[in-house]
Amino acid sequence: MSALHDDEILGKAYDARLMRRLLGYLWPYWRPVAIAFIAIVAGSVAQLAQPYLIKVAIDRHIGAGRLEGLDRLAAIYLGILVASFAADYVQTWILQLTGQRIMFDLRMAIYGHLQRLDLKYYDRNPVGRLMTRVTSDVDVLNDLFTSGVVTVFGDVFTLLGIMGVMLWMNWRLALVAFSVLPLIVLVTQWFRRNVRDSYRVVRGWIARINAFLQENITGMATVQLFRREALNYGRFDEIDRKHRDANIDSIFYYSVFYPAIEVVSSLASALIIWYGGGNVLRNTLSIGVLVAFLQYSVRFFRPISDMSEKFNVLQSAMASSERIFKLLDEPVAIESPARPIHRSSQAMGHIVFDHVWFGYSTKPPGDLRDLSGSHDELDDADYVLKDVSFEVRPGQRVGIVGATGAGKTSLINLLMRFYDVTRGRITIDGVDLRDLDLAGLRGLFSLVLQDVHLFSGTIAENISLGNSAIDDTRLRRAARAVHADVFIERLPAGYASPVAERGSTLSMGQKQLLSFARALAFDPRVLILDEATSSVDTETELLIRDALHALMAGRTTIAIAHRLSTIQDMDKILVLHKGRLRESGTHQELLAARGIYFKLFELQYKNREAQERQDGQEVGSVRL
């Protein structure tokens, strides 16, 4: 539990470095923002003018008993109201709109970066967390604009304006009123310091509540089957109670802040009455100025007490932006080289693994991280592939077998450059993969995975994906070749039928055929099958076997399989064992060698042989 998660970054209330970066996103919109600032200033001036007008009304008209000129004053007051309305609207509209535009830009930046980050990053970060970065975290930043934190700049201007006007009207009285300011600073400092800490504690407990709920809801059947209800309820109660207590602690600071500001505000009023009233008695101050001072002081304290609300928003916005920038700063480990070597179009795709070593991470992730040890050197046990060398000639069909965890999938991950080799190199037609254009490299392959991923869209879109080169004829030809056309044409809208969320309306076998059609439509030089046929029942598997033959015809193929039967007729079989390439050869050669392959084969066929002895006749009759 010691490792700090991204989700647990709680942020400071104000971080100059982050703020500068955020302002960088504001820069492209400096024109509308400048207009908004003018509107803010205009709005503040209009705000300031109102008590002053009351002062004029009292001193020149009400106090003096003169009605003439009051019409003009009222007209000015109305004009100021309208101006204030316009300025406020322009200001909020522009600022919020700009906020939305910045959110749009940020989302594009985050998502664009996610499209470039390598798979190692995805291994470390579950999809749910990455989605939070693109959606919720950005929305939290938006609160900066909607909940008026940005208008804090306006508030500051208003505060300064009020102070200016007060000094201008009567600097002595103004200084007396300002004498409470140190108290305000003290209260605010105290509040800020304490709230920051309690906010962190509360957020920490919220994160635990979420994690606990998520896990227990997802695994509820397991909880119930193993009668863990009472135990897990006890754990939840503990987290929930600590969350409650942390909140009650933080209420204290909020409860003190508001009233404290109110007390200071009434102290200011009392001082104005006492000192200002004395001046009125000595006729050195008009009653109008006194009333204006009282009104200004109310307006002065309002933005300050609002600050406690804005403070929270600011703090979570800082935490979110820190998480976002951390993602954006994540270096892209796998990129096209600056000057890629261009393959000639005649090059056939001769693949060579040359003493390849590979480990998924420098050190195991999370709390297993060994901070004292060196990060660069891997222990032998950390390598998934150890000194693997082999070649695949153009047109050759190669099968890869081995127990779970032997490193089969890693070979493919390296070939497609989802990851880079730790040591050694992989070449295609003599060129190191890392010197080739990334898109060009991946364009050589079609990858078919055991777990078929479908996108929302139509059947046709799922075959062609975003590739405009695949037209309708090519698409249908591909589907027909792998027998996917049969089930597709039975769908209500054929190729235009929509694929429900994650293809839930299609069977496993149908999804598999669809992924074959996709692979064929892309017409790759090299076909890569990763356990592609291990999760369907025997019936469908025969159909799929036939489709595979169509798929592999005339193509370099690399296939990983659990079941030896699927790869027995391959030109070459590689046997991986604990990360090392232990055997290679044809099915017959490997059997004759009586090594690991033979053992694997024996295990899978033991039952069959036993059956043959027992019931040889029957089996014999169906043998072709």
Next chain:
Amino acid sequence: MSSFRRLLGYALHYRRDFLLGLGCVIVSRGVAVAGPWVLGYAIDDLKADVTRAKLIDYGGLLLAIGVVSGVFLFLQRRILTGASRHIEYDMRNDFFAHLQTLPLGFFQTRRTGDLMSRATNDLNAVRMMIGPAVMYSTSTLLTLVVALTLMISIDARLTLLALIPLPFVSISVKYFGSAIHERFEQIQAQLSDLSAVVQEALSGVRVVRAYRQEAHELERFRESNAEYLRRNRRLVMIQGLFFPSMSFFLGLGALIALWFGSRDVINGRLSLGKFVAFNSYLTMLSWPVIAFGWVTNMLQRGMASWKRMLDVLDTVPAIRDTEPQTDPRTQREPRTQIRNASATSTIRGTIEFRDLVFSYDGGEAVLNHVSVTIEAGQTIALVGVTGSGKSTLISLLARLHDPPPGTVFIDGVDVRDIPLAVLRGAIGFVPQEPFLFSDTLADNVAFGLDAQLALRPPDSPAIDPRARMDRIVAAAAVARLDKDVADFPKAYDTMVGERGITLSGGQKQRTAIARAIVIDPTILILDDALSAVDTYTEEEILSRLRGVMRQRTSLIVSHRISTVRDADQILVIDEGRIVERGTHDALIRHNGLYAALHRKQLLEEELAAS
């Protein structure tokens, strides 16, 4: 109404806090409202030339008002917000406890994110309604009433005139409120579309990269993102109008007061002090008027959220223990039933399915007239294609779904009449897709063991941690997890799941097998639990299991013939019916579906080998 009463039930627990808090609201507001009144007298006295000593009195009075009102404001916030946090805690605990009683079927129809959002976001809205909204609305109402009364007492005509813009305020609150709400919902809908696009592309990252769809996906995202921006712009257009128009209408009120009030002062109908006090009250009113719209919004959201929570809280658990008096096995109270549930020795493990017909929610029958008797200690295998009903059949045994009455029996007792705790305590269940918790490997294996130990009678002897560990290690050895554990950096203390290492599918399945074995179950159920384990390890596990399973009833679901051939009885299930039953040899001789399946598995290998 009843949903409101339920809410009240939670609040009544803290009625003393609420009464005390509301008392504080009254004192705090009542005192604060006196401020402008004092101000008015002070100004009138200034015109009439008073002594400076009197001025100090006025100043002191204003300060005293501020201090008293502030102290009670502090108490009010602390008490009322605190109570709302206590209620939130009670509600969240109840919500979680209720979730625990709901059956698998409930969770299959709900999304996890949705349930979580009810326990957090919705609950927060409910808390805001109970705490801050109640606090603000009473304080607002009080200020409104007192301030209005005082204003009327100063000048009734002026009060009426100044309040002319008030209806406009209410109307615009209502208009903007509903328009904002509608546009906000459209934004939420687009947000979920945006999330779906992201989710799809991120979870399919390998396919996206392999087929070089990065640009295409970015374009899809841009479209959704742009629509989101467009809808937000529509909201901003009217949302930006809200507060400026509020202050406009309120400013209008002040203008009217100035216009008529100044004439009154000049005519001598109103003193200057009263006029200033009146203006102060008008400013004081502006806050309640704005807060009113805000509080209404909080109440609306709170009630909507509370309904969403009740939607879950009112779901009657479809699978629960029968009433104690009708329970033939025990006459104890439900609580003590659970306490003594460790008495699993009462279950011997004879299983009978009697003419079982089952369908999900009245749909097509998944199981049709299934009848079979399994003696205690037997190993039974279930074979059949995907969707034939094998998993459903075994899920009924553990009451993950409820069978119709009188169809499924253990030791001759209808499973529906066996207390859930007793039933499940006797079953070790390994599901198709095992679920591991982010905890240590040992705690994951001991998941059910710890529950079993916790459920023992209170007077049972203390648990020796070493004995617990021994049981974990023994179970792990049977499941062939021991070899993997040796490679883990912290052995059994290694964290698994998101915060630790990621286990392979096979390792997860083997952990789940160890978890089932460690509770020493009378009935062991393996639901295709070896599918991700390679054939060599599968063979090892099966041979070890045979040793452990000798004493128990075992039900094994599998696709592979190799897994099931040694079972005492093999049931072949097809379209919800048992079509064949017998030992491996008998079924091969019978030459039916099983033999055909077997031949087909052999044939496919023959074809490939030739």
